[in-house]
Amino acid sequence: MxxxxxxxxxxxxxxxxxxxxxxxxxxxxxxxxxxxxxxxxxxxxxxxxxxxxxxxxxxxxxxxxxxxxxxxxxxDCGDINPLIDDQLSRVRERLRSVQRLERQLVALRAQCDKNHTARECGILHELVAASLQEDCACHR
Missing domain, CATH: 1.10.1660.10 (Multidrug-efflux Transporter Regulator; Chain: A; Domain 2)
Structure with missing residues (x-):
């Protein structure tokens, strides 16, 4: 083919x-x-x-x-188990990282519970603060 x-x-x-x-x-x-x-x-x-x-x-x-x-x-397939174990370790670390990301996004989302103008949006305020290297809700 x-x-x-x-x-x-x-x-x-x-x-x-x-x-x-x-x-x-x-x-x-x-x-x-x-x-x-x-x-x-x-x-x-x-x-x-x-x-x-x-x-x-x-x-x-x-x-x-x-x-x-x-x-x-x-x-001899003795090297296969450690190879898969290493991959499991990488996946588990990524899972922990994604869980940290989830907690950060939940904290960020909690900054705004209703519709406002963009000027009043807590999420935008937090994102701007973080971009200026100030404390923000998602990185406390």
Whole structure:
């Protein structure tokens, strides 16, 4: 299949396929007689694997390591658990960060409980104060 069909079947963009190929995540395809790249089922499966790992927000370096295990099924998989543990740590830290952000937004939202003019808006006052590096409700 040509690159456009591969991208369509994998639900991605052609540029993404090219990027993964340049990055060494996708093996280079053979060329057909007409010079076009001829992608096969193994490319589609690898691309689906990459996309799934990326949906789990795994860094490309980790995806490459996981792909190496997929292509070498007899290798010792002892490095996979720490790789996933590291990703869990990154995700948990992001969750804590998002929870801090939520608390800040709740505090900011509490500054204005009804419609006012923009001049009287507590949210705008707090945002302006923060931009001037003054204390604000969302960073106390």
């Amino acid at each position: 040509k690159i456009g069909e591969l991208a369509r079947r994998a639900g991605t963009e052609v540029d993404t396929v090219r990027y993964y190929e340049k990055s060494g995540l996708l093996p280079p395809p053979p060329r057909a007689e007409n010079g076009y790249r001829a992608y096969g089922q193994r490319h589609l499966e690898a691309l689906a694997f990459i996309r799934h790992c990326r949906a789990l927000d795994m860094p490309l370096a980790d995806v490459k390591r996981l792909l190496d295990f997929v292509t070498h099924p007899d290798a």
